[in-house]
Amino acid sequence: MKQKIGLMSVSLTLIIGIIAVMDYSLETAYSQVEPEKEKSLQEQVASSFNYVHKADLNRASVTLLLNGISLIQNDTLLIYDSTPFATKGHVSLNLPCNPEEPNKPMFQVLIGLAPKVFPMYLGYLEQVSNPPRSCLFHGQFGFGDPVTDVALKYTESEEVHFLGPHTITITAHESYIPSQELFKQKQHLAP
Numbered sequence: 001m002k003q004k005i006g007l008m009s010v011s012l013t014l015i016i017g018i019i020a021v022m023d024y025s026l027e028t029a030y031s032q033v034e035p036e037k038e039k040s041l042q043e044q045v046a047s048s049f050n051y052v053h054k055a056d057l058n059r060a061s062v063t064l065l066l067n068g069i070s071l072i073q074n075d076t077l078l079i080y081d082s083t084p085f086a087t088k089g090h091v092s093l094n095l096p097c098n099p100e101e102p103n104k105p106m107f108q109v110l111i112g113l114a115p116k117v118f119p120m121y122l123g124y125l126e127q128v129s130n131p132p133r134s135c136l137f138h139g140q141f142g143f144g145d146p147v148t149d150v151a152l153k154y155t156e157s158e159e160v161h162f163l164g165p166h167t168i169t170i171t172a173h174e175s176y177i178p179s180q181e182l183f184k185q186k187q188h189l190a191p
Helices: 002-030 035-047
Strands: 055-065 076-081 086-095 107-113 116-119 135-141 149-154 167-176
Touching: 076 086, 076 167, 086 107, 107 135, 116 149
Parallel strands: none
Antiparallel strands: 055 167, 076 149, 086 135, 086 167, 107 116, 107 149
16 A cells, blocks of 8 residues: 555656646747847837848758668659758768769759759768668758759669668758749749
């Protein structure tokens, strides 16, 4: 009986602690700025017609597991779309190796404003690659022209099969509405 009361007391204490933490985290989730700065920002937004929000500096990462997917030449996988916001970020890829030259990828990462996308430069990470099974590449995007779309394109002639370790990790560091003229009209028009 004493053991049951002790267990109930510990359980009740744990539940109260969880509720207190949830209440605190909900409060702080809505307010990531110091209270006096947040109030000042709210007043500026509410009272000014010329306030323009430039960018959100936040970080979000997604890892895509490719195990079981097969691609043939020129197949493309859309891996990220932030339309209508442009994004700055980083992509890391663990992909099958080129059998002749592991440091030369059999894939292109296409970036830009769809349908106008172009291949980005990928750096080879020899220290953590394991040829011929998996090669790691990485690169930055969005630090020049605005990028809303990121895709993976297979460029070799033979079919490729992704295995367990093959993944793509994409991290967005900043999202913003570009100040380019007619940005929204340009986004999905044919070239």
